[in-house]
Amino acid sequence: MEKLSFHVCFCSIFCAFLLVSRLAISQEVEDETEFDYNEEGEKGPTHWGDLKPEWHSCKTGEMQSPIDLLHERVRIVSLFTDIDFDYKPTNATLKNRGHDIMLKLGHGAGYMVMNRTRYFLQQIHWHSPSEHTINGKRFALEAHLVHQSQNGNYAVIGVVYKIGRPDSFLSKMKENLEEISNTHEEKALDVIDLSLLEMQSSLYYRYIGSLTTPPCSQNVLWTIVRKVRTVTVEQIKLLRVAAHDDSNTNARPLQPINDRKIQLRIQSTIF
Template identity: 70%
Template sequence: MTKLSFHLLFCSIFYALVLLLSRPAVSQEVDNESGFNYNEDGNKGPSHWGELKQEWHECKTGKMQSPIDLSHQRVQIVHKFVDSKIAYNPTNATLMNRGHDIMLKWSDDAGYIEINGTRYFLKQCHWHSPSEHTINGEKFALEAHLVHQSHNGNIAVIGILYDIGHSDYFLSTIKEHLEEISETNEYIELNDIDPSLVEMKSSIYYQYYGSLTVPPCTQNVLWIIVKKVRSVASYQLELLRVAVHDDSNTNARPVQPLNNRIIQLRFRSQHNEKEH
């Protein structure tokens, strides 16, 4: 091999590694979930996720996995207010069926949350039923995840818990699209979807560090679970499940060991934002 050929080969490998290592962490959450499922009795269920692919090993070996039980006996109350801000924008989005959940993926200008000076930009929202996180062992009917990413690749997820009750306004605004994706489409392009309509503003929330709850179960994710439980109509919950086209009655990963992690109950200053 000539020196020139060796140099070109070295450069090709180097740039390939740079591209691989520079991939944002949030992009690692799989868009096509056909490679795994939630059937505990099958060989693709949650207890086997870490064995299905080498890059999913953290699902089995990770010590900071999500979801967890938010037990009040373990919660550390932090009385100091956290400086935070929510600044979302209506923008175009794609409603997508990923195989085991429905995801709403916004374009790049959907806005951000800011926590202690760090901005995490909204990327997507998806739903799990029943809830993945529990409070003192109690499951809820539904859990929404709003996934955000900072410019340096850190992930923050806002989790919202729902009980059966009156209808959720945001889900009512995309009802026809959920029906459409259930009948004919795997994805639908939508215009001017306003993420601020998701009822997630609250002055009290749980916070801890965990992981994505689907493969590859990437860790060091900042979790913010809104303490106030919202409500969702039973028909809305059924619509989310019917639209998925799978044979499971759940898409919730079981609760994972806490492993001495700290769960905080925090209070945030809201910059004059009104709670729903």
């Protein structure tokens, strides 16, 4: 019985170690100073897969993101509902990751249910210009709402913006972004009301891709909201100034679609 108990305990610890290791390898890089977006540089997007062995998917993966959501490749799917959301006000922290600003959310931020799986909202970050394009058109900004299930799978919601009226969610963080523009420190925020994201839409794209930063892990469930929101030039500049790098962009180049299916889903209720 003692030997049996030992083996059971060992197996449990070993399995837990494998799960933690998998999450550590698959998750987005917290410190982005180890790579950059300089197309001509040694740490640029074309070299990400060579910088570290665990980043090999950036070079060899066949389901990489971002992609062009080309209408000729899109299959229209009509349904009543596909996503259920339960977002809640939560505490948050603004963090400079080198090439972007991440809004790291507390454990009580809530979740979404997709394909009968619950994905918990972990963080929001921004890319300028947009990483995804729609029928060849690139936008001024793209927000990524990163979710993760209990078994470590990712689901990301992308929202694109054009230049226009101020975005209310970013407006609420204006002073905080200004405060961290000259420091590398994190900034703890008051409770964030996620309803300010205002992402109501009945059209959205769905495909299987990857994280758009190293380690470029694949099998990420992407949902790109079709409705284009607005943001000011000043708000985009503030996001770029707060991120301490010399780049004019933090958008990964488009990746081959290969044989992947892209759906344009239509439903009566989203968000």
